[in-house]
Amino acid sequence: MGPAPAGAAGDPEVMEPTLEGTGKEGKKVSSKKRTVAESPAEGLLQPVKLNRAELYKEPTSEELNRLRETESLFHSSLLRLQVEELLKEVRLSEKKKERIDAFLREVNQRILRVPSIPETELMDQTWLPAGVRVPLHQVPFTVKGCFRFLPPVQVTVVGSYLLGTCIRPDINVDVALTMPREILQDKDGLNQRYFRKRALYLAHLAHHLARDPLFGSVRFSYNNGCHLKPSLLLRPQGRDERLVTVRLHPCPPPDFFRPCRLLPTKNNVRSAWYQGQSPPGDGSPEPPTPHYNTWVLQDTALESHVQLLSAVLGSAPGLKDGVALLKVWLRQRELDKGLGGFSGFLVSMLVTFLGSTRKIHTTMSSYQVLRSVLQFLATTDLTVNGISLCLSSDPSLPALADFHQAFPVVFLDSSGRLNLCADVTASTYHQVQHEARLSMALLDSKADDGFQLLLMTPKPMVRAFDHILHLRPLSRLQAACHRLKLWSELQDYGGDYVSAALGPLTTLLEQGLGSRLHLLAHSRPPVPEWDISQDPPKHRDSGSLTLGLLLSPEGLTSVLEMGPEADQPEAADFRQFWGSRSELRRFQDGAIREAVVWEAASMAQKRLIPQQVVTHLLALHADIPDTCVHYVGGFLDALIQGLKETSSTGEEALAAAVRCYDDLSHLLWGLEGLPLTVSAVQGVHPVLRYTEVFPPTPIWPAYSFYERLRERASLVPRPNKPCPAYVEPMTVVCHLEGSGQWPQDAEAVRRVRAAFQLRLAEILTQQHGLQCRATATHTDVLKDGFVFRVRVAYQREPQILREIRSPEGMISLRDTPASLHLERDTKQLPLLTSALHGLQQQHSAFSGVARLAKRWVRAQLLGEGLSDESLDLVAAALFLHPEPFSPPSSPQVGFLRFLYLVSTFDWKNNPLIVNLNNELTVEEQVEIRSGFLAARTRLPVMVIITPQDRKSSVWTQDGPSAQILRQLVVLAAEALPVLEKQLMDPWGPGDIRTVFRPPLDIYDVLIHLSPRHIPRHRQAVDSPAASFCRGLFSEPRPSLLMPVLGYDPPQFYLAQLREAFGDLALFFYDQHGGKVIGVLWKPTSFQPQPFKASSTKGRMVVSQGGELVMVPNVEAILEDFAVLGEGLVQNVEARSERWTV
Amino acid sequence: MVARKRKRAERDAESLPSPPGYSAIPIKFSEKQQACHYLYVREHRVREGTNSAWPQKRTLFVLNVPPYCTEGCLSRLLSPCGSVQSVELQEKPDLTESPKEPVSKFFHPKPVPGFQVAYVVFQKPSGVSAALALRGPLLVSTESHPVKTGVHKWISEYADSVLDPEALRAEVDTFMEAYDKKIAEEEAKAKEEEGVPDEEGWVKVTRRGRRSALPRTELASLRVLEREKRKRAHKELLNFYAWQHRETKMEHLAQLRKKFEEDKQRIELMRAQRKFRPF
Incomplete structure (x- = not known):
């Protein structure tokens, strides 16, 4: 599974506008085009041909070495090449490095030249010039102490740039400025005094540097999102503006702070000062301020960390590359940004730790480093057993347990006093663990292209989590902090109520969601940048807080939260936790327990129980009303809901149809009086694999609405009434046992089959009183309001159709269209249907995803080009091969991934392998892939391989064509960002149905249909408020007449149009209530052609330049459109003049 | 216009x-x-x-x-x-x-x-x-x-598509009668010819006779060939002689080289398509 090439999949014309924009990208277009053009055969892989001499020449020792190295250090040679290419892409080139170095030297000089100012009171900030504001919220404002500016005593580059592990784009260079000792006073560690001075220091620097023409922009930002620690961002002027960002971090002189004062158990922010009251006289101990202490400690340790890292990584290129890979891995998962992100620095430290424990060796390759770190993350739990880089056994050092008390995740640096993971929340860490586990499983499975999935596939939150919820406005969290009694935390975090509330909130929700939840993740507040003349952004300005819920499908089915027995002490806790929702219930085993019951009747509602839980708990415990909680989980459900029900997404209706089918198959099994016994009954209709977009409902026709054919016991539509309801019979294949009595001649077999169909109808009517109607190829059976179409099949019939007798009397078997078609319908389709039926039992969201996907493709008018089965298989692939995600548990996320898969899959060079029932082994898959390349030209444009169909891709043989597939890819690529944006920003304008509305401006002709004769009018994406009566009762009634089956005028009309004008135009229509048929003329058939008797269809002869040529008779054809669809067609709108000849 | x-x-x-x-x-x-x-x-x-x-x-x-x-x-x-x-x-x-x-x-x-x-x-x-x-x-x-x-x-076509089962039954019956008759004739003819030499003295051996022959289908002949091949492969010794050993090694190396070339081509293509830009 690899993303498709941008140039190959998307139309180059379509892609271009997106590439414009900034000047830099614009410049690259030309070079990109050139490289694409040079690639062999328009991006198509060719089978490699090497001559014998090359293949069997004596190997050089160099070659042998490389091969051996590849074998021992990497997974495969392809992976090695891929990793090398990726590193080339993200690494900084030498040329750029030189430019950055030059810029850094300049920066250094400018900083040292900033003039000093005399000493003033800290609170007296009048000396600050007008154009600059202090980059810190000074709350409370009163603080004692003095400040003066002196140039830094030392300017050192720290961080990844120095180590050579920084990755493009966004190169940051961290520079530590050691403030002179004269600026600081005793006890500056107390009550944010150090941070105030640090901010003022930066403000003065900013003022002077901003006037310098060297810098393109001078802005403030928070260091890693920490609100007490701003840093100054410097970017070069001119064309280098995006080359590099230099971040200035002031830090105290070494040994200024006494480390023992900054232990996690110590308090450095006095309540009296923070809350502005006189100290409480009761002598209660001050609460510890572990995070505050850590932020101070971090500044003191900048240099020692860099020294440690460069000692370990400096001489080991493999480790450096490994860190770079890990950074890519983290960034693809959006784990490295914001406060408490799992940053690249943390990973580097982790590599150092693993090096110190001999798990990583300096000679290891980048791939091995990646693997070891992932392995370590996946198997250890730092929330329980912290790790430490500190080797000394000094008894004065604090114990690990102290840290566990104060922080959720513990990873101590070499001093043994600083927790590197102080800001990392438990949720973030669990998310990292979860990702590492998934990635390890992926690396171990070996089947797929691990590189692409691991390092090249982005995992944005909306696509990775089943449900998303947004909390906004963030100011509500301030109230939540008070409700949750988080005063000491607020004191610790310096008033950052978002960070303070985050941990307790996630714990609360995790506890409430219990078994429904697999993983809860939160977005980290983004790191804003602001102009030096502005005040720093407020906490509530950082957008909204987004939580992602990964649901566990097993827990979703239950509507009950079982509590303890009523007389036990835990019962009180339970009542307190659930509030009014908790009630006493008596259970079947006699126990009387506290319990919470959620209202949910259908699968769709059960999937949304987490919403009820979340809103209830947030309102109860955190004082966040449900207007501030925007839960994004079921927005797309409306598109697959039936006409009248709003509570269910159709799973129940499908199950009812399947139950009826089961009853029928029992009847068929038990039939007596057939000359041959039934050997198998298999469903083949999409309903029977839960993928029909709109499930059938039992129908009870109102006879007065129809014409009656009494002698055939059937109903027929009336011309003067609106078109009756559309009833599609559900096809069932009924195999009869093989016998010598079957004739061995194709025509005779068909006659015998017809006789069986007649007999079947007779017996079913006689023995079970079912209404039946037989034709030569099928028997329609009406049962409980559902109509089934039973097709009798004979196992050997495809074989008979395939036999060809050569002149010498040798019988050979050759596939013919008829035999392939029959085999597909009676052999492969039942297998597929049962496999997907099984998949639905494992993954309850499959039905929803497959139906949404189908709905979307059809709504885009492309439903005709892509067969039902191929779309079902693509949806199945999302569940069977979810890597790098986990299988979707909600239709919403599944649909997003469907769009992603369709838009990025490289259909040209890869088959989509759907390993149903896990029948294909790894070796077989490898074989299929290599066989695919050799056979590429003979295969359809879209290749889907299943265990039952390893070579030919039967479900895509008849389409899509290359053009349709390209259109699909383009549409999916456009729909995905639009939909994701809507889901991530629910307050923005826009309607969730936007992506389901097709673009109509591309069509040459639009044929508008009259809703009166569209039986499925109400199924339209924008469902009409009212439609016509379709001749149905809503109540069950005995039905003696066969309803009108498969009568869909738009489909008849399309069949006629395609037959008559298929070689002149393409016709597009949405079968679910579409009111428009889009017509595209084929440009090739509009070329004037010389007269040929075999291709006069719809053309006329005109003389052009003295020659007689044939051109399409467009005016007459447009009138034919109206003639053929009389009654159905409202008007024909010719929109383009492209066809004027 | x-x-x-x-x-x-x-x-x-x-x-x-x-x-x-x-x-x-x-x-x-x-x-x-x-x-x-x-x-x-x-x-x-x-x-x-x-x-x-x-x-x-x-x-x-x-x-x-x-x-x-x-x-x-x-x-x-x-x-x-x-x-x-x-x-x-x-x-x-x-x-x-x-x-x-x-x-x-x-x-x-x-x-x-x-x-x-x-x-x-x-x-x-x-x-x-x-x-x-x-x-x-x-x-x-x-x-x-x-x-x-x-x-x-469409309505009249739909009405026409609701067929009369009796007419269908009658048609099937007549067809099958004729078919059965044809088959019976063919069989009788085959039985007559069974074991009777033609004018040059050749006897036709069919599946129906007492000593039935292999069916004359492509599948059957393929199966025979396959069986022969398997028998031969069973007898052969692998990696027995030094040259065989050498050749297997060389073959392995050749496979690796081929794979390497393929991979290189793949990488080339991906590079051309800028597939290595992670973000």
Whole structure:
């Protein structure tokens, strides 16, 4: 599974506008085009041909070495090449490095030249010039102490740039400025005094540097999102503006702070000062301020960390590359940004730790480093057993347990006093663990292209989590902090109520969601940048807080939260936790327990129980009303809901149809009086694999609405009434046992089959009183309001159709269209249907995803080009091969991934392998892939391989064509960002149905249909408020007449149009209530052609330049459109003049 | 629009352009339509010596018959030229003998019509020449002979598709009777020939006889070959001699090289497509 090439999949014309924009990208277009053009055969892989001499020449020792190295250090040679290419892409080139170095030297000089100012009171900030504001919220404002500016005593580059592990784009260079000792006073560690001075220091620097023409922009930002620690961002002027960002971090002189004062158990922010009251006289101990202490400690340790890292990584290129890979891995998962992100620095430290424990060796390759770190993350739990880089056994050092008390995740640096993971929340860490586990499983499975999935596939939150919820406005969290009694935390975090509330909130929700939840993740507040003349952004300005819920499908089915027995002490806790929702219930085993019951009747509602839980708990415990909680989980459900029900997404209706089918198959099994016994009954209709977009409902026709054919016991539509309801019979294949009595001649077999169909109808009517109607190829059976179409099949019939007798009397078997078609319908389709039926039992969201996907493709008018089965298989692939995600548990996320898969899959060079029932082994898959390349030209444009169909891709043989597939890819690529944006920003304008509305401006002709004769009018994406009566009762009634089956005028009309004008135009229509048929003329058939008797269809002869040529008779054809669809067609709108000849 | 109309007026003024050998007859659905389709007609002729089902001289060959025009319509439209004996609509021009036996409506449902070609046989040759001189425009649907299209047509087609099971049963029975008879005859004949040498003394061995032979199918012969191959492979010793060992090693290396080349190509392609930009 690899993303498709941008140039190959998307139309180059379509892609271009997106590439414009900034000047830099614009410049690259030309070079990109050139490289694409040079690639062999328009991006198509060719089978490699090497001559014998090359293949069997004596190997050089160099070659042998490389091969051996590849074998021992990497997974495969392809992976090695891929990793090398990726590193080339993200690494900084030498040329750029030189430019950055030059810029850094300049920066250094400018900083040292900033003039000093005399000493003033800290609170007296009048000396600050007008154009600059202090980059810190000074709350409370009163603080004692003095400040003066002196140039830094030392300017050192720290961080990844120095180590050579920084990755493009966004190169940051961290520079530590050691403030002179004269600026600081005793006890500056107390009550944010150090941070105030640090901010003022930066403000003065900013003022002077901003006037310098060297810098393109001078802005403030928070260091890693920490609100007490701003840093100054410097970017070069001119064309280098995006080359590099230099971040200035002031830090105290070494040994200024006494480390023992900054232990996690110590308090450095006095309540009296923070809350502005006189100290409480009761002598209660001050609460510890572990995070505050850590932020101070971090500044003191900048240099020692860099020294440690460069000692370990400096001489080991493999480790450096490994860190770079890990950074890519983290960034693809959006784990490295914001406060408490799992940053690249943390990973580097982790590599150092693993090096110190001999798990990583300096000679290891980048791939091995990646693997070891992932392995370590996946198997250890730092929330329980912290790790430490500190080797000394000094008894004065604090114990690990102290840290566990104060922080959720513990990873101590070499001093043994600083927790590197102080800001990392438990949720973030669990998310990292979860990702590492998934990635390890992926690396171990070996089947797929691990590189692409691991390092090249982005995992944005909306696509990775089943449900998303947004909390906004963030100011509500301030109230939540008070409700949750988080005063000491607020004191610790310096008033950052978002960070303070985050941990307790996630714990609360995790506890409430219990078994429904697999993983809860939160977005980290983004790191804003602001102009030096502005005040720093407020906490509530950082957008909204987004939580992602990964649901566990097993827990979703239950509507009950079982509590303890009523007389036990835990019962009180339970009542307190659930509030009014908790009630006493008596259970079947006699126990009387506290319990919470959620209202949910259908699968769709059960999937949304987490919403009820979340809103209830947030309102109860955190004082966040449900207007501030925007839960994004079921927005797309409306598109697959039936006409009248709003509570269910159709799973129940499908199950009812399947139950009826089961009853029928029992009847068929038990039939007596057939000359041959039934050997198998298999469903083949999409309903029977839960993928029909709109499930059938039992129908009870109102006879007065129809014409009656009494002698055939059937109903027929009336011309003067609106078109009756559309009833599609559900096809069932009924195999009869093989016998010598079957004739061995194709025509005779068909006659015998017809006789069986007649007999079947007779017996079913006689023995079970079912209404039946037989034709030569099928028997329609009406049962409980559902109509089934039973097709009798004979196992050997495809074989008979395939036999060809050569002149010498040798019988050979050759596939013919008829035999392939029959085999597909009676052999492969039942297998597929049962496999997907099984998949639905494992993954309850499959039905929803497959139906949404189908709905979307059809709504885009492309439903005709892509067969039902191929779309079902693509949806199945999302569940069977979810890597790098986990299988979707909600239709919403599944649909997003469907769009992603369709838009990025490289259909040209890869088959989509759907390993149903896990029948294909790894070796077989490898074989299929290599066989695919050799056979590429003979295969359809879209290749889907299943265990039952390893070579030919039967479900895509008849389409899509290359053009349709390209259109699909383009549409999916456009729909995905639009939909994701809507889901991530629910307050923005826009309607969730936007992506389901097709673009109509591309069509040459639009044929508008009259809703009166569209039986499925109400199924339209924008469902009409009212439609016509379709001749149905809503109540069950005995039905003696066969309803009108498969009568869909738009489909008849399309069949006629395609037959008559298929070689002149393409016709597009949405079968679910579409009111428009889009017509595209084929440009090739509009070329004037010389007269040929075999291709006069719809053309006329005109003389052009003295020659007689044939051109399409467009005016007459447009009138034919109206003639053929009389009654159905409202008007024909010719929109383009492209066809004027 | 105006320009187009003018163009059409010009076209109407001069004689209708038609390919050599054909003449053009405008045809439209009814009075209401503005634009016409054109039937291209000529006398049906075949080269000397080729057989044709259609009688020479009396048959009119018609191209570009619109989908709503049925056999009956065409017969009615051309009857002013002379009495029409038969009309046959086909998808493509077809020179060979067309199947004359009536096809069953149960087993060969009528296909959806597109543009077709027609062979119209007149009673007399004069009909053909009269038809070639027709000026039209012909109207398919008139007040007196309305032609159903659209919703009305689909409803009547739906009613027709509800078949009479008894008629189907009767047809199946007659067919099977004839088939059984044919099979019985063939079998009797085979039995007669069983073990009887022909004039050169050869005896035909069939599956039915006492000593049945292998079935003569491709599959069976493939199976025999496969079995032979397996037998041979079973006897062979692998990695026994030093050269064999050397060769296996070399083969392994060659495989690796091939794989490496393939990978390199893949990487080249991906690089060209900028697939290594992670973000």
